[in-house]
Amino acid sequence: MTSTKFAFRKRDIQAAIAALQMRFGERVSTAASVRDHHASQLTWMSSQPPDAVVFPESTDEVREVIALCAEYRAPVIPFGAGSSFEGHLNAPEGGISIDLSRMNNVLAVNAEDMDCVVQPGITRGALNGYVRDTGLFFPIDPGADASIGGMAATRASGTNAVRYGTMRDNVVSVTAVLANGEVIRTGRRARKSSAGYDLTRLLVGSEGTLGVITELVLKLSPMPEAISGGICSFPDIRCACDAVIATIQHAIPVARIELLDELTVHALNRHSQLNLPESPLLLLEFHGSPNSVAEQADRFGEIAEAFSGGPFRWSANAEERTRLWKARHDAYWACLALRPGARPIPTDVCVPISRLADCIAETKAEIAALGLPAPLVGHVGDGNFHVQPLVVMDNPDEIEKVRGFMARMVERALSMDGTCTGEHGIGQEKRKYMEREHGLGTISAMQAVKRALDPENIMNPGKMLEFDT
Structure with a gap:
């Protein structure tokens, strides 16, 4: 549940939608069919559509969307391919779904270093088709042709994880937009670093509750x-x-x-x-x-x-x-x-x-x-x-x-x-098990991180953690 302190007002969300429509025009949709598509549909929880869906095409545009949502205090729900099972995409407080499917480009392939730089909307199938001629491939295979950004946000793994690891092991760094509209880059392309907190691992698996991932540096593996x-x-x-x-x-x-x-x-x-x-x-x-x-x-x-x-x-x-x-x-x-x-x-x-x-x-x-x-x-x-x-x-x-x-x-x-x-x-469905698994002290530390990066709780509220103080 979201406490009174974090209750979102419909009039503020509507004001945010109006501002987004002024900036992005037809790339903001309030059509019921579009909104329904951007809510969770692969779960037994009730579908909770957002109030609007916006389709940005660059990191800077995601920054603008989140900055406007922060100004009007409207919830932000990132959307990739819609294949999650635990209610990650629902909008229990309403708000704005950010559909990243148009940000689907491979920005660089560094075959000698066995890495690539991609936008979050590209799917794993499309990425592997793009890099096939290099003799490399991206090994994480959750089954569905999920988006890379969504796979990072949920720390996906799949059938190849026993040999190649999970997304945690194959994301070198990310570019992300935080709740205040600030763009951060969590690292460089070096395969190892001892410089500072590991913000890459913090954002990989954060399920859109700390920021929106807009670029990723990924490890590639040689085709056997x-x-x-x-x-x-x-x-x-x-x-x-x-x-x-x-x-x-x-x-x-x-x-x-x-x-x-x-x-x-x-x-x-x-x-x-x-x-x-x-x-x-x-x-x-x-x-x-x-x-x-x-x-x-x-x-x-x-x-x-x-x-x-x-x-x-x-x-x-x-x-x-x-x-x-x-x-x-x-x-x-x-x-x-x-x-x-x-x-x-x-x-x-x-x-x-x-x-x-x-x-x-x-x-x-x-x-x-x-x-x-x-x-x-x-x-x-x-x-x-x-x-x-x-x-x-x-x-x-x-x-x-x-x-x-x-x-x-x-x-x-x-x-x-x-x-x-x-x-x-975790999404919505498994929040109830978090304290039992981690203990109150660990949950308090996670809440402190959330509070520091998203004090107004606009980033995918109602997911991952109970956050009512």
Whole structure:
């Protein structure tokens, strides 16, 4: 909740809209369809549209937008591609959505340094298409073709994180506009620095609550000489998870290792016309030289056999590999067909790798007791997994059951020294777990940072932290 001190007045927001229309003309929209599109729609929370949407095309224009919003004290909600799950895009206090999709250029590629400078509206797919001829690629792959700015704001990761890390590890520095309209640059292109506070890491993952990112310096990685992929079925979830744990502990440098439970495999078979065994499945990818990917595959095959998995089938055929990963990325949509008329409610947690088998096995047992379809997938190489209960939204009993299930899933992860979210972020939906995860002292420190950079609470209010003093 926003306290009386931070209540926003509709007349001030309307005055800000009028000032923005004077400056940006038709690039400010108050049309209901546009506003609705810029609210969260991939969550079970109510959609809360902004009062207007503005489409800037440069850092200086973002600065002007935020300066006007600060003058009239109107909330600012950054918008990238609209693919977030936790209500990040909602405007609970009204305000101005800043759509960064027109800021979608690659500003520089420094192939010798293996980095690039981009605007936030470019998607990861477009970026990789642009740099393909350099022999480099940007490895973070959350599944959706999300915008780079949004991926940084939510500290995204995805299927490649086990080898290449998350956005935290691949953003060198950012340019951002703060709540007072000031433009800052958090660092230079050097790969390491001991100069001052790490403001890059502060803004990466801040979910638009501290500033709006308008440029990013990103690390690029060399395209591997060879890529192989494979699948391996297991008799149960615990055997599959134990194989993952052993793979990581044996330091096999897998690029991706994804877990799909039997219900998800069933959905993918129907949606993508596959013929996979409908039991818990690991989907893997190895990067390196031709010899090294073959060696990695052989070593994993031995581990899988030790945990009753197999046969492990792998191939370097690009077409076959692409088809499998396309099916994996389509899992959200494939699972919709499991219960027509129901709504998917995706959530995620992350635990230390040694607790992965316990956490997933206990979660699966509770899913069985829940009595509702709830497909499970995971970027399990780093202990992260997702569950997607399918809920009939006009059935209050189902909603109550699923809310309880999700709360217990978070509590289970926290009891194992994990986190309430490995990559979806906090937004509105998971604010209630922040104090339980971090403790009051840490939350107070975060609130102090927020208060220092955004004293009027105009930057994406109602997200991330309770902020009422």
